[in-house]
Amino acid sequence: MLDHSRQAGLNGWRRERGDPALSDVHGTIDVTQRRGFARLFAFMGPGYLVATGYMDPGNWATSLAGGSRFGYALLTVALLSNLIAILLQALCSRLGVASGRDLAQACRDSFPRPVAYVLWALAEAAICATDLAEVIGTAIGLNLLFGIPLEIGVIITALDVFLILWLQKLGFRFVEALVVGLLGIIAACFGVQIALADPNWGDVIRGFAPTTDIITNPDMLYLALGILGATVMPHNLYLHSAIVQTRKHDGTEGGIRQAIRYATWDSTFALMFALTINASILILAAAAFHGQGEVADLGKAHELLNPLLGSALAPTLFAVALLCCGLNSTVTATIAGQAVMEGFLHIRLQPWLRRLITRSIAIVPAAAVTIAYGESGASSLLILSQVVLSLQLPFAIVPLVMFTSDKRKMGVFVAPRWQTFLAAAAGLLDGRKATTHWCRTQDFVSRYPKVRLDPDRIFLRDGHVWTSAGISAGIDLALAIAAEDHGDGVAKDIACQLVLYHRRSGGQSQFSSLLELKTPNGRFGPLLTWVREHLGKPITVEMLADRAGLSPRHFARVFTAETGSTPSKAIERLRLEVAREHVQSSGDLIERVAEATGFRDPERMRRAFVRAFGQPPQALRRAARKT
Structure with a gap:
């Protein structure tokens, strides 16, 4: 990673960046000498550490509960949350590579100190909830495989502190290799279990279609929120924006753009793999347990797999996969905790002490829960922790979107207005009329010359394709669609209820900055x-x-x-x-x-x-x- 953010001055930030993210491994993997596929391979790795957080034991609990109670219906939530995750992790890559800051550092350097401290406290709470699920899941895996009591298993998970220290001394690539190796074992375990369960694949495919029951059924909504919180996890946003900076890339504009592109590919491929695992958990639960009552307890699921699937191998594979997920997740959550503590507070501690503190934040409450409530109480808290995470998501997502869309902070690497651009990139708008936000018209025309752009329209329809100029313009577009589908009277009623103009007169130019010159503060x-x-x-x-x-x-x-x-x-x-x-x-x-x-x-x-x-x-x- 490079110091381009420091060289450029504050550039919209309140404070200088300070030390780089995860300074002990920052820029330790040099990709500048690689070419072609070898360079892409060198960028791959951080995405799989992030993907680990999307299949942690907390996700197992919610997916087991959802599949056993509602069959395949919640597969659509897993798909939707994974698509959201792909977008958010792409923004994390962009923030880390382009600004030289992880999300914690960006919050510290952008907001007033009281606000930053509140966000730090919420981030620590999110990591604590994450670690609670991962530590308990690892302990349950050790219990199922080796009969180790849960209380002892929770303490054993503290040993990952020394595992991470040892691997990072060898190089961050060894940490990534461990995580990818364990992911391979997880995939193999679920492949065999799905084959044994033999689900109805027609029902599986229909499960990816949305259903209104998710909103109208409170119990289904609760589990849907749990799946969302277990999939789109706040700590992953801090983690990804930090570990993406382990790559030392070319500091030119072209080199930074290529680094952003490769990092985005890495996280996208990894998250599609994570979707496969998450869907497998829910499919296994639906195929094996649906109709048997709700099964959210990991231990109970382990017991029932043998008689239901008719194979003694199934529960063993289940426990092995659970243990691997727990180990992977505790490793990545510990690194995320380090990034949050260093980024928000700028505390300089020895690596072993930093990791011991962050691990203690999770182990103390996890040990208390397992001692007080045992396995059943721990399993219930797994689901609750994921619901809590879903409620904490906005406090990480909102700053992330704010930073990556701020041109003062991101410069030429500011996140694009992706809605219209994404459709254009897919070729859906070739030969059609379209519109986009007035400040992006020149960029749009240069990228997509086959699209007939009308820069003044607030929204525009060409055949069955509609495009709008931005978020508020999307409301105008929605009113127009309502008028076409249900009549002008319905559209007027909706506009009245929302206190909106039924139809806005004029085009974008009445809102735009007319003197949008390229160098208004330059030579002229x-x-x-x-x-x-x-x-x-x-x-x-x-x-x-x-x-x-x-x-x-x-x-x-x-x-x-x-x-x-x-x-x-x-x-x-x-x-x-x-x-x-x-x-x-x-x-x-x-x-x-x-x-x-x-x-x-x-x-x-x-x-x-x-x-x-x-x-x-x-x-x-x-x-x-x-x-």
Whole structure:
């Protein structure tokens, strides 16, 4: 990893970055000398550590309960949560690679200290809930295989501190190799168990289709939230943004973009593998236990597999897979705990002491629970811990989305407006009309020349494909679809209930920043400032060229190349921008505004407003007064 964020200064951050994430392994895997598939392979690894968190013992408990009680119906929740996870982990890769900060460091360097401390406390609570599930799951696995009491098994899990220390001394690749090896064992175990269970594959496929019962049935909703919390886990967002920085890549813009792309591929492939395992758990539970009553207890599931599947091998494979999942998850949760503590608090401790503290945060409550409630109580708490995690998700997701969508922090690596872009990348919009947010039009046109882009429309329909210009524009699009499917009256009623305009007049240009020039503060920044201060006077290209010390022809060519707009269009845009501000915020007569901004004639200004905003000045003034 590189210090490009430090070299660039604060760049929208409140504080300097400080030490890199997981400094003892930061940038220890050099990928700059690799080429082709070897480079992609060098980037692979962090995604599988992240995927481990998506198949931890807490997920087992919720999937077993869901499959045994509701059959295959909750497979759609597993699929949906996995798609959400792919998107969020892609944002984590982007944040870690482009900014040089993990999510914890980004929160510390972006928010006021009181807010950062609250987020730290919530992150620690999430890791504690995660570790509670993983420590208990590992202890249950040891109990099922070797008969070790749960209380002793919980203490044994503390040994992963020394395992991680030893592996990281060998190199972070050895940590990744251990995790991938255990994942291979888990996949093999479930492959055999699914073959023994022989599920109805038609019902399995139908289980991936959404059903309204998930919302209307409180018990199903509770388990759905548990699956969501067990799949999209807050600690994984902190973990991924930190361990992705173990790769030392080329620091050029192209090198950073390639690193983001490869890291995203790595996490996407790994999470699809995680979906396979999660779906296998739920399918096994549905095939073996549905109709036998709810089975959420891992020990009970282990006991029932032999008589139900008719094979003594099945419960052994179940216990082996559970133990491997528990070991993997405790390793990755410990690393996540280290990233959170270092990132938020900037505490410098010896690696063994850091890991001992983070592991103790989990072991103490886990030991207390197992001693007080035994195996049945521990299994119930597994599900509760996952529901708690789902409620804590927003406190990690919201900052992540804020940071990756902030151009001041991310620069050219800011996350794209992916809804329309994703459809275009899939070729769904080739040859069709479409729209997107006004600030992304140039990028969209250069990437997808086959799409006929209309940059001014709030939303647009071409055949059966609808596109919108952003989040609020999506509401306008939804109202239009409601009007088409159920009539204009229904759409008006919905708009009234939501306190929205039934139809907004005008296009995007009435909301956009008209002077969206490429270098407004660069070479011609002072010149544009002078133009804005003298809009009431006649301004010609010759005058501007003279002030810039260039010939008119050369000035026009250079100005267009650097700003993306001709001088005459830039002058008109400035006039319109200032005139719109006056029209919307002052009570001056339209004639006076036209005179002050250089339009001279109110009719000329009215025609310019209609061209640019789709509405005359009076309409914009009325709309501004209403809001």
